[in-house]
Amino acid sequence: MTLVDAISAYMQVIHANGCKGDSIHGVLSLFAKYVGQDRELSSISPAEVRAFLDGNRPLSHYWHRKHSALMRFFRFAIARGLVPDIPLPTRTPRCNQDYKPYVYSEDDIDRLIAALDGAHDTLIEARTLRVLVLLLYGTGLRLGEALHLCLADIDLSRQMLTVRDTKFYKTRWVPLGTHLVQILDEYIVAVHESINVETCDDSPLFIRRDGGRPTASGIRRAFARLRSKAGVLRNDGARYQPRLHDMRATFAVHRLTTWYQQGADVQRLLPLLSTYLGHASIAATQVYLPMSPELLVEASIRLGHYVALEKQS
Structure with a gap:
């Protein structure tokens, strides 16, 4: 085969197991392009696989993402007798490059919005990028989820969004x-009145100057330019600059901080936050919860209350 x-x-x-598998398919597509998609599966050598894994960039967690995707694929293949063995290295290099999500402050958001004044992009209007940034900041949506919203998904009278066919085929x-x-x-x-396009329920919420739906890559490039113009930068020595996807972590951290400030039962509410974000488990949500200074302060205050109560008892 x-x-x-x-x-x-x-x-x-x-897909039959209820997962889109976009990231897996992305890795496998790159692998097919690298070795040749019409190659017989059994002819692919360990040396070719290792060369694909190593690439030409410094070691990062992407190496392990590629390894994981290929390992699952070749286990599938060997279980069906398509290959005699798995052509992957048995030992994996250790990578200490952990990406820490960036938590935007209110000042960061103000600077981003202010930087939109006078901003010009070939396809993405400043007002479109403004509303998209505020939507991600205020709801914690994934970028892809926001870009796939249609007018029919927006119920302003009920103050509700319908997010359809998400990462795990859920609504x-x-x-x-x-x-x-x-x-x-x-x-x-x-926007929908200023651009001369036919508007109906399945019209995209976010549209470009030419009336088309923005692409995720185009939005990320526009945001990178905006972030640079606004001077929103990391100062913690991290290799990566703040991403648009970090709005999701920001939403989660701010929500958790607010619950602490309100004296709420955070452990009981955490599953609700996980469901709101569209995660399959609480463990997935915890990835989005870096300990920001504000969160550390609130957690310390809560711990202090517990210690005081224990001493009294």
Whole structure:
């Protein structure tokens, strides 16, 4: 069986198990491009696999992501007798490069929005990027989820978003704050009336100057330029600069901090936050919870209350 046919069969199994598997498919597609998609699967050598894994960049966690995707794929192949053995290295290099999510402050957001004044992009209008940033900051949506929203998914009267066919083929409802409802309402009226395109329920919420739906890569590039212009930079020695995806971590941390400040039962509410974010487990949510200074302060205060109560008893 050729590599491309084996990948197709494997992805059918992934989809049947209720997972989109976009990241896995991305790695396998790059692998097929590297070794040749019409290659017989059994002819691929360990040396070729190792060369693909190592690439030409410094070791990072992406090496392990590629290794994990290929390992699962070749286990699928060996279970069906498509290959005699798994052509992956048995030992994996240790990588100490942990990416720490960046938590945007309110000042960061203000600077990003202010930097949009006078900003010009070929396809992405400043007002579109503004509303998208505020939506991600205020709801914790994934970028892909936000870009796939249609007008029919926006119920401003009920202050609710419908997020359809998410990462795990689930649909969920996301409540909106009053201020965000107003921002979306003004955007829909202004943008969809100013661009000469037919508007209907399945029209995308976010549109480019030419009326098309923005791409994730285009938005990320526009945001990188905006972030640089606003001077929102990391000063913790991290290799990566703040990403648009870090709005998701920011939402989670701010929500948790607020619960601590309100004296809420955080352990009981954490599963609700996980569901709100569309995670399959609480463990997935914990990845988005770096200990920001504000969160550390609130956690310390809570711990102090518990210690005081223990001493009294």
